[in-house]
Amino acid sequence: MNRLNEEAREKYFETIFKSLKNKDKNVFLEYFLELHPTDQVELFQQLYKDKRPMFYEYLTPEQFAEIFQGLEVEEQKEVVKELDKTYAASMFNHMQADDIADFLGEIHEPHAKDILNAMEKEEADEVIELMSYPEESAGALMTKEFISIKATDTASEVMDHLRKKGPEAETVYYLYVVDAKDKLVGVVSLRDLIVAQLNETIENLMSTQVVSVESHTDQEEVARLIKDYDLLAAPVVTSTNELIGIVTVDDVMDVLEEEATEDFDDFTAAKGATDVNITSFSAAKRRSPWIIMLMFFGLITAGVIGTFEETLEEIVILAVFIPLIMDSAGNTGTQSLAVMVRSLATGSFERRGLLHTIKREFGTGLMLGLICAVVLMIVIPFLYPEGGVILAGIVGVSIFLTLSVATIIGAVVPVAINKLKLDPAIASGPFITTVNDILGLLIYFSIATALLDYLPR
Amino acid sequence: MNRLNEEAREKYFETIFKSLKNKDKNVFLEYFLELHPTDQVELFQQLYKDKRPMFYEYLTPEQFAEIFQGLEVEEQKEVVKELDKTYAASMFNHMQADDIADFLGEIHEPHAKDILNAMEKEEADEVIELMSYPEESAGALMTKEFISIKATDTASEVMDHLRKKGPEAETVYYLYVVDAKDKLVGVVSLRDLIVAQLNETIENLMSTQVVSVESHTDQEEVARLIKDYDLLAAPVVTSTNELIGIVTVDDVMDVLEEEATEDFDDFTAAKGATDVNITSFSAAKRRSPWIIMLMFFGLITAGVIGTFEETLEEIVILAVFIPLIMDSAGNTGTQSLAVMVRSLATGSFERRGLLHTIKREFGTGLMLGLICAVVLMIVIPFLYPEGGVILAGIVGVSIFLTLSVATIIGAVVPVAINKLKLDPAIASGPFITTVNDILGLLIYFSIATALLDYLPR
Numbered sequence: 001m002n003r004l005n006e007e008a009r010e011k012y013f014e015t016i017f018k019s020l021k022n023k024d025k026n027v028f029l030e031y032f033l034e035l036h037p038t039d040q041v042e043l044f045q046q047l048y049k050d051k052r053p054m055f056y057e058y059l060t061p062e063q064f065a066e067i068f069q070g071l072e073v074e075e076q077k078e079v080v081k082e083l084d085k086t087y088a089a090s091m092f093n094h095m096q097a098d099d100i101a102d103f104l105g106e107i108h109e110p111h112a113k114d115i116l117n118a119m120e121k122e123e124a125d126e127v128i129e130l131m132s133y134p135e136e137s138a139g140a141l142m143t144k145e146f147i148s149i150k151a152t153d154t155a156s157e158v159m160d161h162l163r164k165k166g167p168e169a170e171t172v173y174y175l176y177v178v179d180a181k182d183k184l185v186g187v188v189s190l191r192d193l194i195v196a197q198l199n200e201t202i203e204n205l206m207s208t209q210v211v212s213v214e215s216h217t218d219q220e221e222v223a224r225l226i227k228d229y230d231l232l233a234a235p236v237v238t239s240t241n242e243l244i245g246i247v248t249v250d251d252v253m254d255v256l257e258e259e260a261t262e263d264f265d266d267f268t269a270a271k272g273a274t275d276v277n278i279t280s281f282s283a284a285k286r287r288s289p290w291i292i293m294l295m296f297f298g299l300i301t302a303g304v305i306g307t308f309e310e311t312l313e314e315i316v317i318l319a320v321f322i323p324l325i326m327d328s329a330g331n332t333g334t335q336s337l338a339v340m341v342r343s344l345a346t347g348s349f350e351r352r353g354l355l356h357t358i359k360r361e362f363g364t365g366l367m368l369g370l371i372c373a374v375v376l377m378i379v380i381p382f383l384y385p386e387g388g389v390i391l392a393g394i395v396g397v398s399i400f401l402t403l404s405v406a407t408i409i410g411a412v413v414p415v416a417i418n419k420l421k422l423d424p425a426i427a428s429g430p431f432i433t434t435v436n437d438i439l440g441l442l443i444y445f446s447i448a449t450a451l452l453d454y455l456p457r
Numbered sequence: 458m459n460r461l462n463e464e465a466r467e468k469y470f471e472t473i474f475k476s477l478k479n480k481d482k483n484v485f486l487e488y489f490l491e492l493h494p495t496d497q498v499e500l501f502q503q504l505y506k507d508k509r510p511m512f513y514e515y516l517t518p519e520q521f522a523e524i525f526q527g528l529e530v531e532e533q534k535e536v537v538k539e540l541d542k543t544y545a546a547s548m549f550n551h552m553q554a555d556d557i558a559d560f561l562g563e564i565h566e567p568h569a570k571d572i573l574n575a576m577e578k579e580e581a582d583e584v585i586e587l588m589s590y591p592e593e594s595a596g597a598l599m600t601k602e603f604i605s606i607k608a609t610d611t612a613s614e615v616m617d618h619l620r621k622k623g624p625e626a627e628t629v630y631y632l633y634v635v636d637a638k639d640k641l642v643g644v645v646s647l648r649d650l651i652v653a654q655l656n657e658t659i660e661n662l663m664s665t666q667v668v669s670v671e672s673h674t675d676q677e678e679v680a681r682l683i684k685d686y687d688l689l690a691a692p693v694v695t696s697t698n699e700l701i702g703i704v705t706v707d708d709v710m711d712v713l714e715e716e717a718t719e720d721f722d723d724f725t726a727a728k729g730a731t732d733v734n735i736t737s738f739s740a741a742k743r744r745s746p747w748i749i750m751l752m753f754f755g756l757i758t759a760g761v762i763g764t765f766e767e768t769l770e771e772i773v774i775l776a777v778f779i780p781l782i783m784d785s786a787g788n789t790g791t792q793s794l795a796v797m798v799r800s801l802a803t804g805s806f807e808r809r810g811l812l813h814t815i816k817r818e819f820g821t822g823l824m825l826g827l828i829c830a831v832v833l834m835i836v837i838p839f840l841y842p843e844g845g846v847i848l849a850g851i852v853g854v855s856i857f858l859t860l861s862v863a864t865i866i867g868a869v870v871p872v873a874i875n876k877l878k879l880d881p882a883i884a885s886g887p888f889i890t891t892v893n894d895i896l897g898l899l900i901y902f903s904i905a906t907a908l909l910d911y912l913p914r
Contacts, residue, residue, distance in 0.1 A: 008666065038686050162651050172648050173630050173689075190647060191629050195620050209465065227714070229495050230707040232630075232689065249706055250687035253713065257684070260717035261799050267721075268788075268795040268886075280820030287792060287821065288828050294788050295829055295856075298781035299840065305777045306841075312776055316769050319776040320762045323894055324755035326783055331725075331751050331887040335744060338725040342718050363737030364744065371745050372752055383756065384763075399752075429725075429886060430788040437780055 009035075013043055020051050025058050033063070041070030056083060061090035069099040073106045074278075080107075089118035097123060098143050101130035138222045139215030141255065142236045142245030145170045148178045149202055151185060156198040158188075171248050174233050177206050184212055184235055184243040212237045215244060222247050223255040263345055267337070267429050290430070297434040304438055308445040315455055317387055318448055321395050322441065324376075328399055329406045329440035330433035332368055336361045336410030337432050344418055358411045365407025369400035388456045394448050402440035409436055466492075470500055477508050482515050490520070498527030513540060518547035526556040530563045531735070537564075546575035554580060555600050558587035595679045596672030598712065599693045599702030602627045605635045606659055608642060613655040615645075628705050631690050634663050641669055641692055641700040669694045672701060679704050680712040720802055724794070724886050747887070754891040761895055765902040772912055774844055775905050778852050779898065781833075785856055786863045786897035787890035789825055793818045793867030794889050801875055815868045822864025826857040845913045851905050859897035866893055 012031055019027040032040065044055065044067050056064065068076060068091060080088060092100055092115055100119075104112040104127065116124045126144055133139025147169045149158050158175065166172045175193065177186035186206030196205050212235045213222050226234050226249055236245040278286075305312070305322070312318055343357055373396040380392035410432050448455070469488055476484040489497065501512065501524050513521065525533060525548060537545060549557055549572055557576075561569040561584065573581045583601055590596025604626045606615050615632065623629045632650065634643035643663030653662050669692045670679050683691050683706055693702040735743075762769070762779070769775055800814055830853040837849035867889050905912070 036686060159651065166648055166652050172651070190651075191623055194616065194629070194647075195623050227707075227710045229493060232706070249689070249710075250684075253684045253706075253710060256710065256713050256717075257803060260713075260720075261803070263717075264720075264724075264795045264799050267724075268792045280817050280824060283817065283821040284824035284828070287789075288825055291785070291788060291825050291829060292832060295781065295785055295832065298784040299836070301780035301784065302777040305780065306774075309773055309777070313773045316766055316773065317763075319769055319779065320759040320766070322776065322779050323758035323762065323783060323898070324752065326780060327755040327758065327887070327891055327894065328748070328752055330787065330890065331748060332744075334886060335725045338721045342721050346714060346718070360737050360740065364740040367737060367741035368745055368748050371741070372748060375749060375752065379756070429791060430784070433787065434784055437784065441780070 009039060012039075013046070016043060020047075020054055023054070028058055032059075037066045037070060040067050045071070045075070052079070052082060056087060061087050062094040065091045065094040069095055073103060076103050077107060085118070088115070092119050093123060096143065096145070097126040097130055098141070100127045101140070105131055105135070133215055136219045137215060138213045138217040138219060138234075138236045138247055139245070141219050141222065141251055142215075142247050143170045143251075144245050146176060146233075146235075146243075146246040147172060148176050148182075148243060149188070151177050151179070151201070151203040151206065153202045154198070155193055155196045155200045155202070155205065158193060158202060159198075162190075170246065171233050174231075174246075175202075176210075176235050176243055176246070177202055178243050182243055183241045184210060184237050186210060187235070210235060212241070212243075213247070214239060219255045220259050223252045223259070226252045227256070259345065263341055267341060290428075294430050294434055297431075297438075301434065301438050301441060304441050304445070308449060311445060311449045311452060314452065315448070317384060317391070318445070320384070321444070324395070325398060325402055325440045325444045326437045328372060329402045329436035332365060332403045333406035333410035333432045333436040334429045336365070336407040337414055337429060340411050340414040344414065354415060358408075358415070361407045361411040362404070365404045368407075369403035372403060373397065373400040386456065390451060390454050390456070394444070394451060394455075398440070398444040398447055401443050402436070405439050405443070406436040409439070466496060469496075470503070473500060477504075477511055480511070485515055489516075494523045494527060497524050502528070502532070509536070509539060513544060518544050519551040522548045522551040526552055530560060533560050534564060542575070545572070549576050550580060553600060553602070554583040554587055555598070557584045558597070562588055562592070590672055593676045594672060595670045595674040595676060595691075595693045595704055596702070598676050598679065598708055599672075599704050600627045600708075601702050603633060603690075603692075603700075603703040604629060605633045605639075605700060606645070608634050608636070608658070608660040608663065610659045611655070612650055612653045612657045612659070612662065615650060615659060616655075619647075627703065628690050631688075631703075633667075633692050633700055633703070634659055635700050639700055640698045641667060641694050643667060644692070667692060669698070669700075670704070671696060676712045677716050680709045680716070683709045684713070716802065720798055724798060747885075751887050751891055754888075754895075758891065758895050758898060761898045761902070765906060768902060768906045768909060771909060772905070774841060774848070775902070777841070778901070781852070782855060782859055782897045782901045783894045785829060786859045786893035789822060789860045790863035790867035790889045790893040791886045793822070793864040794871055794886060797868050797871040801871065811872060815865075815872070818864045818868040819861070822861045825864075826860035829860060830854065830857040843913065847908060847911050847913070851901070851908055851912075855897070855901040855904055858900050859893070862896050862900070863893040866896070 012035060016028060016031050019025075019031065032043070035043065044052075047055070055067075059067075064087075068079065071079065083091070100115075100123075104115060116127065119127070130140060130142075130144075145168060147162070147165055149161065153161075162172055162175075173190045175188045175190065176184060177188065179185050186202075186208045187210045188202055188206045192205055211225060211229070213225065215236055215238060217236075222234055225231070226247070231249065233246045233248045235243055236247060237243055339357065339361060376399055377392045377396040380387065380395055381389060384391060413432060413435075469492060473485060473488050476482075476488065489500070492500065501509075504512070512524075516524075521544075525536065528536065540548070557572075557580075561572060573584065576584070587597060587599075587601075602625060604619065604622055606618065610618075619629055619632075630647045632645045632647065633641060634645065636642050643659075643665045644667045645659055645663045649662055668682060668686070670682065672693055672695060674693075679691060682688070683704070688706065690703045690705045692700055693704060694700055796814070796818060833856055834849045834853040837844065837852055838846060841848060870889060870892075
């Protein structure tokens with residue numbers, strides 16, 4: 001189970017594919033079992049489907065469990081259908097409880113119950129416990145394979161304990177200290193333990209101020225804690241401080257990536273459609289409610305222009321600048337939105353204060369507006385001489401006002417959404433853009449209508 | 458140096474603030490030095506500027522070094538100006554080489570040279586080495602405080618070595634095995650070491666197939682490696698496989714966050730302006746070139762409408778649907794873009810294939826286009842009866858074609874940019890939106906002009 005560099009890995013893959021073709025089980029096992037689980041998973045994913053049954057034949061359920069837990073849920077569903085019942089039951093018995101819980105949470109309940117019934121009682125209970133925690137909570141993310149020790153143990157006793165229990169635990173690098181009632185009272189790092197005298201008691205080595213998370217804590221908060229304090233794991237406790245599991249740094253990295261993807265989805269109102277593992281149809285189904293809703297907003301924008309139809313009829317050239325106003329409003333608003341979304345995600349508000357950032361954005365908006373207005377007032381008279389200086393003035397002033405308003409909208413809306421705990425898609429780029437479009441066009445046509453008599457025609 | 462829970466932390470902060478007010482050095486030190494470095498940094502950031510000199514007075518340069526390395530570069534620049542020369546020199550001598558290199562890379566060269574000259578030779582050389590690696594490379598990210606051992610060592614010898622060197626090293630959990638020429642030959646985890654017999658040699662314990670990265674490898678690639686293989690650290694080697702440093706998982710988490718922010722910046726063409734630590738003016742300066750460039754694109758869009766001025770003069774109501782076409786094109790294109798940006802970032806193409814994702818997007822675009830077209834063809838005759846069925850038809854068909862094209866543009870452009878290694882801002886939301894606006898309006902007005910004679914007026 002080693003990691004390999006790119007070149008060596010390619011060679012291994014080739015040999016393994018060839019062994020499958022030749023139905024040479026010995027060569028297959030010799031090379032395949034030397035691969036790191038991550039690479040085993042990748043090789044399995046590259047296989048043609050008709051070769052998969054050979055995997056189930058050559059590998060024991062225990063060996064295949066490693067691969068199964070590395071697959072995406074959609075792939076897992078496919079694979080389970082291909083497995084023999086006894087093989088599947090045995091495989092689940094060898095999987096980690098948190099991975100089983102993740103999978104069972106995604107399939108139909110009766111089917112999940114069948115699987116649980118076929119599993120060993122103790123393991124099944126653990127899975128049921130993990131499934132009882134809310135999605136995206138510390139409880140759902142944690143593993144129960146942690147090492148707990150007593151404050152009265154000596155360093156050498158703990159080392160002996162580690163020698164026995166070490167291979168099974170998710171991490172041996174943090175050892176959590178519990179009292180007789182399993183309440184968390186301290187933590188010792190393996191580093192501290194190694195540096196210590198052998199007869200030193202844990203009580204003297206442990207740090208008693210342990211930051212723990214409760215089982216219902218949001219996974220993003222757990223990730224932030226582990227990241228900010230450079231931890232390798234964080235303990236999960238009940239409301240009465242009983243230690244029930246740990247969340248490790250590798251799970252947290254997946255969370256950070258998931259959350260970044262979620263932010264992107266929210267940002268573009270794509271509603272989970274950035275998941276490349278779903279079909280065109282599911283993607284369209286998820287996205288269409290938003291696209292249609294946004295289209296109706298587009299009809300409101302249309303209504304705004306409709307209101308000014310008389311103005312437009314008199315001066316058709318005004319229509320030419322509709323895209324310019326809309327694009328500029330959308331672009332600046334989206335940038336401000338991005339600033340706020342990232343600040344919320346990285347928690348930088350705690351340091352700098354909310355108002356500070358909003359003020360900054362507004363200042364930026366004023367300056368961008370001024371620059372754009374000046375540029376347009378110089379350029380437009382050359383491009384559209386028929387409009388005269390007054391047309392350039394209308395567009396310039398409109399741009400200035402629009403950009404100032406757009407940054408405010410882009411900066412304030414996500415914060416408001418966050419405080420009011422509304423659907424974050426309301427703070428998405430498309431939504432903000434549409435609102436800013438409406439405001440921008442209102443500003444533009446109002447000014448143009450007011451100055452209609454001064455426009456040359 | 459413990460971690461505290463929220464409530465306890467607030468109490469500590471209050472006591473420390475009060476001690477500063479009372480100029481009570483003893484109470485200050487007693488409480489402050491018990492805080493975790495991350496909390497020490499946060500407390501310092503919450504201080505009023507006029508209280509900062511007390512910090513420099515109460516803390517030794519060594520103690521303050523911990524805080525300084527946790528600050529943002531802009532804050533570090535401010536602080537250095539406030540420090541006495543000798544104090545600063547001593548502080549730099551106590552900082553980690555990689556943190557110093559990060560800071561010096563951001564300030565003026567003559568000033569950086571002064572600081573290097575004031576430092577101890579050995580430490581300064583290390584900093585200069587780190588600064589010589591390209592930005593965002595493994596070399597720039599790594600630390601030189603790692604533990605290397607020999608294959609001929611026994612487990613107990615290594616444990617003794619750890620007891621001495623452990624406290625200084627960045628991590629003791631992976632021990633890298635080098636030969637006489639410092640070439641990387643294997644790795645042993647502390648977990649394996651603990652489980653092993655004391656007289657076992659490292660040669661028998663180590664894994665010889667170590668994935669390492671070269672010093673010039675991009676930090677994002679290093680992050681992906683550590684994340685995919687659930688590692689706690691990765692070794693950095695020269696082109697001749699000489700071990701020169703390690704990158705640890707905590708640095709990698711910062712990289713993942715940085716890269717997600719960069720993706721957001723690129724996505725919105727905000728060009729680093731999502732950094733909340735810069736002023737309005739710097740933010741405007743960074744963003745304005747793009748906003749102005751995009752405005753000129755807006756003028757091209759204006760030109761498109763200008764071309765169809767005659768059509769518009771005949772049927773002014775056509776202008777009403779400009780925002781609808783633009784918004785829908787922008788929204789769908791941006792969603793496809795988000796799908797590709799995230800897929801590129803999370804490396805999911807390697808598994809599913811590029812063409813698969815592009816095809817999926819196109820399929821989604823066709824379906825979304827069809828749904829929107831049907832909705833519009835039902836709604837428009839009611840909202841704008843003066844246009845008749847033919848107007849609804851023109852808008853409906855235009856939306857269908859526009860959305861199909863928009864998803865393709867949104868999906869293909871970022872991939873092309875990535876392959877051609879162009880500025881990723883070209884694949885930003887605003888850019889894609891503008892291109893899609895132009896195409897959408899071209900489609901819409903071309904169809905309308907072709908069918909002009911059939912439109913009621």
